[in-house]
Amino acid sequence: MADHVRSNLAAYLPRLRRFAWGLAGSRDEGDDLVQAACEKALARADQFTPGTRLDSWLFRIVQTTWIDRRRQAARRPEADPDLLAQLPDERPHAGEARLALGTVERAIAALPEEQRAVLLLVTIDGVAYREAADILEIPIGTVMSRLARARLALGRALEGEERGRDHDTRLKILG
Secondary structure, three states: OHHHHHHHHHHHHHHHHHHHHHHHOOHHHHHHHHHHHHHHHHHOHHHOOOOOOHHHHHHHHHHHHHHHHHHHOOOOOOOOOOOHHHOOOOOOOHHHHHHHHHHHHHHHHOOOHHHHHHHHHHHHOOOOHHHHHHHHOOOHHHHHHHHHHHHHHHHHHHHHHHHHHHHHHHHHHHO
């Protein structure tokens, strides 16, 4: 089974990176997290159970590596929500899109870690609820409730942001 892990690991890297970036709140830390998780996966490739999903096993390694790092670090890492806003884009309305994306990224980064992990797996990566429950080693009902709370929190945050922009626009018009 070690050969199966080694030969298929690279195919899962984009998904693992998205998940790790979302957990860590920055690309650099997310990339470090993926590297550490891949090293663990390769070192423990003989522990992979044939007939099970390799992606679920890899997501679980990323998640446990993240948890281990969080336990070792005394504080929560700084999120980098303005990362995409720094990239140049010449398309029409790109600036508005970057601002909106930055707002969403900040709202996701502000979620509690448990809600953020479920939201990233289910909404961003398209993992089924059952698979997310297996990856995170929690009951499926917990996945559903964390996802619901995350979506509500995001909705409130984005609604508040929109109201704030409307208020700023009215002040500019009146001012």
